[in-house]
Amino acid sequence: MQVIVDDKSGFCFGVKKAIELSEAELNKNSSLYCLGDIVHNEEEVDRLQKLGLKVIDREEFFSLRNATVLIRAHGEPPSTYNYAKKNKLTLIEGTCPVVLKLQQRMKKKYEELGDKGNIVIFGKAQHPEVIGLNGQVDNKAKIVQDKSDLDDIDFSKPVVLFSQTTMNRDRYHVLKAELEKRLKTPELLEAYDTICGQMANRAPWLKEFSKTVDAIVFVGGKKSSNSKVLYGHCKDTNPNSYFVSSVSESENLELSEFDKVGVCGATSTPQWLMENVADSIRRRYT
Numbered sequence: 001m002q003v004i005v006d007d008k009s010g011f012c013f014g015v016k017k018a019i020e021l022s023e024a025e026l027n028k029n030s031s032l033y034c035l036g037d038i039v040h041n042e043e044e045v046d047r048l049q050k051l052g053l054k055v056i057d058r059e060e061f062f063s064l065r066n067a068t069v070l071i072r073a074h075g076e077p078p079s080t081y082n083y084a085k086k087n088k089l090t091l092i093e094g095t096c097p098v099v100l101k102l103q104q105r106m107k108k109k110y111e112e113l114g115d116k117g118n119i120v121i122f123g124k125a126q127h128p129e130v131i132g133l134n135g136q137v138d139n140k141a142k143i144v145q146d147k148s149d150l151d152d153i154d155f156s157k158p159v160v161l162f163s164q165t166t167m168n169r170d171r172y173h174v175l176k177a178e179l180e181k182r183l184k185t186p187e188l189l190e191a192y193d194t195i196c197g198q199m200a201n202r203a204p205w206l207k208e209f210s211k212t213v214d215a216i217v218f219v220g221g222k223k224s225s226n227s228k229v230l231y232g233h234c235k236d237t238n239p240n241s242y243f244v245s246s247v248s249e250s251e252n253l254e255l256s257e258f259d260k261v262g263v264c265g266a267t268s269t270p271q272w273l274m275e276n277v278a279d280s281i282r283r284r285y286t
């Protein structure tokens, strides 16, 4: 059996940077807080926790004093930075440069627009990146996911549309077309497709990769919605696709009928985990 690890799978550069920052800090100090899961992958979080990383929620963050906290790739609203300043917290800036740029663009647009228009975010209201983005505009953005969320927008005023970086591009275009339709003239819409290429290009690539092998072993976190979506694309293209979260789960798979097995994962899947899964399959079948 041939076992191939997809070299385009694994962490995007934003997540990679945040993890490298945490490792560098944990090399110098034995403990570091991280506000929220650094990545939606239990195995990677577990590895970093063993090095001293402590994952905390917002409530715990807002009771900390004199500590060092990593801001993960999703970014944070200004209130997080204000609290840190007042309470002598040292922040390690792990916000992905793509997200940081988007935050700055939204802030600038909001300052220009004031209350003369609507800022709309195509995204999930509870997603940490969206919480960080909305914070840039004093939490005044309308957060929408589909047509039914558009009803309380004031269509007599211009609309500026941004997207959470990890949303689906086809759905973005449907929403954009609907906004154009509801406005008096389409010129009243300023739309920015701010979906990240690292995410958007992953699905078409995985479909191609899935065609080149007899079976797919997709490695992803149980809590990662992106993993589920990408796995779905693999499964649609190659029905012999299996989802696993760990090496031990991959050991339950029966793969003996396949000659060529591809191992791949999401943007939150560590490379080392895919390699370990591949090694385990090789040990059993080659």
Ligand code: SF4
Pocket: 012, 013, 014, 015, 073, 074, 096, 097, 098, 099, 165, 166, 196, 197, 198, 199, 267
């Ligand atoms: S998916 Fe894109 S925007 Fe999000 S963390 Fe990765 S590189 Fe940054």
